[in-house]
Amino acid sequence: MTALATAAELEAPTDRKSTILNTALAVFSEKGIEATTIDDIRQRSQASVGSIYHHFGTKEGIAAALFARGIDDYWAQLIAGAESQASAEGMIRGLIEAHINWIISKPDLARFLFSRRQAVSPAYEQAIRLRTADHFKTVFNLLKPWFKQGLLRRLPADLYGPALMGPAQEYSRQWLSGRSETDPRAAIKELSLIAWRSLAADPDSPT
Amino acid sequence: MTALATAAELEAPTDRKSTILNTALAVFSEKGIEATTIDDIRQRSQASVGSIYHHFGTKEGIAAALFARGIDDYWAQLIAGAESQASAEGMIRGLIEAHINWIISKPDLARFLFSRRQAVSPAYEQAIRLRTADHFKTVFNLLKPWFKQGLLRRLPADLYGPALMGPAQEYSRQWLSGRSETDPRAAIKELSLIAWRSLAADPDSPT
Amino acid sequence: MTALATAAELEAPTDRKSTILNTALAVFSEKGIEATTIDDIRQRSQASVGSIYHHFGTKEGIAAALFARGIDDYWAQLIAGAESQASAEGMIRGLIEAHINWIISKPDLARFLFSRRQAVSPAYEQAIRLRTADHFKTVFNLLKPWFKQGLLRRLPADLYGPALMGPAQEYSRQWLSGRSETDPRAAIKELSLIAWRSLAADPDSPT
Amino acid sequence: MTALATAAELEAPTDRKSTILNTALAVFSEKGIEATTIDDIRQRSQASVGSIYHHFGTKEGIAAALFARGIDDYWAQLIAGAESQASAEGMIRGLIEAHINWIISKPDLARFLFSRRQAVSPAYEQAIRLRTADHFKTVFNLLKPWFKQGLLRRLPADLYGPALMGPAQEYSRQWLSGRSETDPRAAIKELSLIAWRSLAADPDSPT
DNA sequence: GATGAATGAGCATTCATTCAT
DNA sequence: CATGAATGAATGCTCATTCAT
Numbered sequence: 001m002t003a004l005a006t007a008a009e010l011e012a013p014t015d016r017k018s019t020i021l022n023t024a025l026a027v028f029s030e031k032g033i034e035a036t037t038i039d040d041i042r043q044r045s046q047a048s049v050g051s052i053y054h055h056f057g058t059k060e061g062i063a064a065a066l067f068a069r070g071i072d073d074y075w076a077q078l079i080a081g082a083e084s085q086a087s088a089e090g091m092i093r094g095l096i097e098a099h100i101n102w103i104i105s106k107p108d109l110a111r112f113l114f115s116r117r118q119a120v121s122p123a124y125e126q127a128i129r130l131r132t133a134d135h136f137k138t139v140f141n142l143l144k145p146w147f148k149q150g151l152l153r154r155l156p157a158d159l160y161g162p163a164l165m166g167p168a169q170e171y172s173r174q175w176l177s178g179r180s181e182t183d184p185r186a187a188i189k190e191l192s193l194i195a196w197r198s199l200a201a202d203p204d205s206p207t
Numbered sequence: 208m209t210a211l212a213t214a215a216e217l218e219a220p221t222d223r224k225s226t227i228l229n230t231a232l233a234v235f236s237e238k239g240i241e242a243t244t245i246d247d248i249r250q251r252s253q254a255s256v257g258s259i260y261h262h263f264g265t266k267e268g269i270a271a272a273l274f275a276r277g278i279d280d281y282w283a284q285l286i287a288g289a290e291s292q293a294s295a296e297g298m299i300r301g302l303i304e305a306h307i308n309w310i311i312s313k314p315d316l317a318r319f320l321f322s323r324r325q326a327v328s329p330a331y332e333q334a335i336r337l338r339t340a341d342h343f344k345t346v347f348n349l350l351k352p353w354f355k356q357g358l359l360r361r362l363p364a365d366l367y368g369p370a371l372m373g374p375a376q377e378y379s380r381q382w383l384s385g386r387s388e389t390d391p392r393a394a395i396k397e398l399s400l401i402a403w404r405s406l407a408a409d410p411d412s413p414t
Numbered sequence: 415m416t417a418l419a420t421a422a423e424l425e426a427p428t429d430r431k432s433t434i435l436n437t438a439l440a441v442f443s444e445k446g447i448e449a450t451t452i453d454d455i456r457q458r459s460q461a462s463v464g465s466i467y468h469h470f471g472t473k474e475g476i477a478a479a480l481f482a483r484g485i486d487d488y489w490a491q492l493i494a495g496a497e498s499q500a501s502a503e504g505m506i507r508g509l510i511e512a513h514i515n516w517i518i519s520k521p522d523l524a525r526f527l528f529s530r531r532q533a534v535s536p537a538y539e540q541a542i543r544l545r546t547a548d549h550f551k552t553v554f555n556l557l558k559p560w561f562k563q564g565l566l567r568r569l570p571a572d573l574y575g576p577a578l579m580g581p582a583q584e585y586s587r588q589w590l591s592g593r594s595e596t597d598p599r600a601a602i603k604e605l606s607l608i609a610w611r612s613l614a615a616d617p618d619s620p621t
Numbered sequence: 622m623t624a625l626a627t628a629a630e631l632e633a634p635t636d637r638k639s640t641i642l643n644t645a646l647a648v649f650s651e652k653g654i655e656a657t658t659i660d661d662i663r664q665r666s667q668a669s670v671g672s673i674y675h676h677f678g679t680k681e682g683i684a685a686a687l688f689a690r691g692i693d694d695y696w697a698q699l700i701a702g703a704e705s706q707a708s709a710e711g712m713i714r715g716l717i718e719a720h721i722n723w724i725i726s727k728p729d730l731a732r733f734l735f736s737r738r739q740a741v742s743p744a745y746e747q748a749i750r751l752r753t754a755d756h757f758k759t760v761f762n763l764l765k766p767w768f769k770q771g772l773l774r775r776l777p778a779d780l781y782g783p784a785l786m787g788p789a790q791e792y793s794r795q796w797l798s799g800r801s802e803t804d805p806r807a808a809i810k811e812l813s814l815i816a817w818r819s820l821a822a823d824p825d826s827p828t
Numbered sequence: 829g830a831t832g833a834a835t836g837a838g839c840a841t842t843c844a845t846t847c848a849t
Numbered sequence: 850c851a852t853g854a855a856t857g858a859a860t861g862c863t864c865a866t867t868c869a870t
Contacts, residue, residue: 016833034241038861048835053862055833129386155397158387159378163401166374171366179336180365190362194370194405223850244843255852256845262850266844430854448655452840462856463841469854473840543800569811572801573792577815580788585780593750594779604776608784608819637829658864669831670866676829680865 017055020045021069024062029108032115033063064124070113071128075135077102082139088146092199093192095139096168100184100191103172111176114169136161153201163198167191224262227252231269236315239322240270271331277320278335282342284309289346295353299406300399302346303375307391307398310379318383321376343368360408370405374398431469434459435483438476443522446529447477478538484527485542489549491516496553502560506613507606509553510582514598514605517586525590528583550575567615577612581605638676641666645683650729653736654684685745691734692749696756698723703760709767713820714813716760717789721805721812724793732797735790757782774822784819788812 023045027036038059042049056062081098085091103110120128140160146152155163168191174180230252234243245266249256263269288305292298310317347367353359362370375398381387437459441450452473456463470476495512499505517524534542554574560566569577582605588594644666648657659680663670677683702719706712724731761781767773776784789812795801 032241034239037859039859049862050836050864051834054835059861156389156394158381158389159374159394159397159401161381162374162377162398166377167366167369167405168373169377170369170373174365174368182363182365187363187366190366191369194366197404198374198401245845246843256854257847257852258850260845446655448653451838453838463858464843464856465854467841468856570803570808572795572803573788573808573811573815575795576788576791576812580791581780581783581819582787584783584787584790588779588782596777596779601777601780604780605783608780611818612788612815659866660864670833671831671868672829674866 016047016051020047020052020055021062021065023047025066025108025112028063028066029111033112060121060124063120066109066112067120067124067128068131070109071131071135073106073109074102074113075132075138079135079138079142082142088143088149088151089192089196089200091143091146092164092195093188095164096192096195097188099165099168099172100188103176104184107176110172114173114176150201152199155199164195167194223254223258227254227259227262228269228272232273232315232319235270235273236318240319267328267331273316273319274331274335275338277316278338278342280313280316281309281320282339282345286342286345286349289349295350295356295358296403296407298350298353299371299402300395302371303399303402304395306372306375306379307395310383311391314383317379321380321383357408359406362406371402374401430461430465434461434466434469435476435479439480439522439526442477442480443525447526474535474538477534480523480526481534481538481542482545484523485545485549487520487523488516488527489546489552493549493552493556496556502557502563502565503610503614505557505560506578506609507602509578510606510609511602513579513582513586514602517590518598521590524586528587528590564615566613569613578609581608637668637672641668641673641676642683642686646687646729646733649684649687650732654733681742681745687730687733688745688749689752691730692752692756694727694730695723695734696753696759700756700759700763703763709764709770709772710813710817710821712764712767713785713817714809716785717813717816718809720786720789720793721809724797725805728797731793735794735797771822773820776820785816788815 020041024036024041027040027044030036031040036059038049038052041047041052041062045052052062056065078095078098081094081101082091083094085094143152147154171180171184171187171191175184227248231243231248234247234251238247245256245259248254248259248269252259259269263272285302285305288301288308289298290301292301350359354361378387378391378394378398382391434455438450438455441454441458444450445454450473452463452466455461455466455476459466466476470479492509492512495508495515496505497508499508557566561568585594585598585601585605589598641662645657645662648661648665652661659670659673662668662683663673666673673683677686698719699716702715702722703712704715706715764773768775792801792805792808792812796805
């Protein structure tokens with residue numbers, strides 16, 4: 001499966017390129033992209049500047065490579081989480097669960113992915129946006145049957161994302177920046193319920 | 208009212224200090240704090256480097272001044288929004304409404320406030336966190352009666368924020384970065400309902 | 415007079431800016447523009463990198479400043495040399511003499527001026543070309559009377575420069591690069607004669 | 622004929638070494654030696670860095686190889702041009718003609734040859750100078766009879782070159798850098814006349 | 829012979845900050 | 850209070866060259 005393959009690629013640092021990438025991820029996560037210097041990456045990765053540039057061309061090239069992998073990896077997990085469920089509520093829980101589990105298992109990548117801003121050039125920004133929209137559509141298609149059956153509410157297009165993932169996302173940000181005390185796993189149930197309540201067609205529907 | 212006073216202070220004054228601050232806000236919002244140089248601010252504000260340093264001492268000093276004002280301004284508006292309401296559901300709507308309205312009226316300040324990260328030194332970070340926690344407590348106290356009356360659900364402490372503001376926050380991020388098409392004002396009603404559903408106690412099983 | 419003023423400015427290194435410029439000229443002349451590093455200039459000028467960039471913006475900015483002054487200075491001397499003469503032959507001798515004397519008195523500037531190539535960006539290149547063409551026209555106007563009187567031969571436009579200054583120029587290149595043994599002053603008479611022979615309308619005209 | 626052989630060698634062969642050399646010449650001509658990177662040559666020649674170094678050892682090695690061929694090729698043509706003539710004036714015309722024709726037929730090589738400066742290390746510089754002096758002597762020997770017959774003027778040694786080739790050289794520089802409008806072929810006659818006038822012993826001598 | 833990953837010294841340039849006027 | 854010249858550490862990036870495969 002792509003998700004696993006990518007994940008494996010992110011973890012198995014046998015060759016220089018992967019080593020550099022993993023190191024970069026760690027430093028980016030710690031200090032932020034802008035505050036990270038090529039020299040930071042060089043020192044920790046034991047690679048030479050030349051080698052880093054040979055493989056990535058630019059500091060931004062490193063970030064872009066990480067973004068591409070990170071996004072695909074994240075969404076693959078989300079989609080897998082949704083596909084493993086057969087009911088409307090189950091699918092929503094599956095998404096929240098997958099999100100939280102991904103955050104927990106790859107906090108560095110998560111911090112990196114969710115902290116961007118002008119960090120990446122407009123060109124990449126656009127590419128990332130399209131890719132995200134594409135993945136989002138896949139998820140939406142998985143939920144479509146429940147919309148058709150009237151189990152999920154119709155909302156303005158811009159609000160599906162916030163309604164479904166907003167609370168989990170906000171919670172994740174807190175946890176990732178160390179501002180949370182509870183175990184994320186314990187939050188899954190409640191966050192799933194919140195998402196379900198927000199989207200369920202009938203507020204009185206049984207949980 | 209505090210909110211208005213602060214707002215006035217942010218917009219109106221034409222003295223050097225305020226000019227610099229307003230310029231800095233604009234540039235920070237456009238390029239991010241780290242990517243903004245003192246020279247950017249100098250050029251747009253028509254002030255000299257010396258003058259900027261005379262007033263703020265450090266680049267971070269500028270950011271800190273903006274943060275302080277921004278946070279207080281934002282929360283003052285939130286609190287005012289809550290206080291203007293007398294019911295549980297009304298109060299939640301009041302908060303969401305105040306949030307969205309603030310975002311709309313001060314998008315630069317909003318972008319600046321919500322985009323931070325390692326941008327500010329740990330010292331300020333801590334101060335900001337405490338201040339935020341304090342404001343949050345004020346809001347929480349306003350909601351307390353409804354909790355006591357069993358109208359609002361009890362949640363793990365870390366989840367109140369995400370449940371209440373998560374969707375609105377997520378939506379705001381999208382809108383502020385230009386990734387949203389709907390008019391924010393039109394989203395208020397739906398976001399309020401989402402927040403209310405997330406927090407309202409189940410009529411069948413009161414906590 | 416402009417020429418003197420410029421010359422004075424080039425020699426009187428009272429302020430930082432002039433000091434940097436003079437130092438740059440010396441190093442450029444020694445090692446060539448491309449081979450010269452900002453650090454070379456910094457060390458010899460006792461200025462800081464920041465200061466250099468404060469005044470010139472770019473390494474190329476330094477070269478451009480030198481070019482502008484150098485060209486004007488050179489042509490001013492040429493023109494003065496021509497203007498000091500009242501006959502056709504005298505004027506041609508005046509030009510050659512001025513050329514050689516300028517080379518001798520400012521060898522660094524001469525080496526710098528005559529060694530360019532892709533060293534300067536196309537933008538500057540164009541500016542330089544226009545400026546040179548302008549100066550050339552001034553000289554040509556001084557010679558015009560002799561053309562009208564039939565004392566000087568008509569040539570294809572592109573050949574006036576080579577015919578008039580080619581030998582002197584070629585000789586100068588040799589001398590500036592140390593490939594010449596004779597005293598340039600001794601060459602003036604002969605080079606003037608060569609130029610005169612090349613341009614004189616009547617080969618029988620007396621020397 | 623040597624000239625043709627060399628020319629053929631420069632243009633025809635399709636093996637790696639020649640391809641690299643021809644590519645290098647093109648890039649050198651466009652951007653100058655110093656500004657050309659091995660990577661520029663690699664990209665355009667489709668060869669690998671390793672291959673380039675295998676054949677030439679150094680970046681300077683490439684330039685040196687080109688210089689050697691270029692100089693020999695140029696002078697061979699000059700000498701051939703002189704040898705094809707039997708009169709003093711014819712010989713001078715032959716030289717100018719050969720010069721211009723060579724410039725036209727191999728503009729890249731010409732640009733490369735005439736643009737050097739600190740581009741090559743002192744060691745090569747010296748070798749080139751000696752080689753050039755040698756070729757020059759050959760030409761001078763061809764002209765010797767006319768000097769003995771009193772058809773050509775005696776000049777300080779350093780001035781023969783400038784007097785003979787200065788105008789043609791200056792004109793060539795202009796043409797090679799695109800600053801000339803007239804067809805070089807049309808300039809041959811006039812440039813020959815100029816050279817002849819400069820060197821002819823007696824101004825009354827027939828043209 | 830060919831390939832391309834790896835190296836690391838070197839360079840132009842940036843930028844927050846200071847301080848004399 | 851304002852100005853802008855001066856500072857210099859820090860940084861991203863280049864590029865000739867080496868060498869194992």
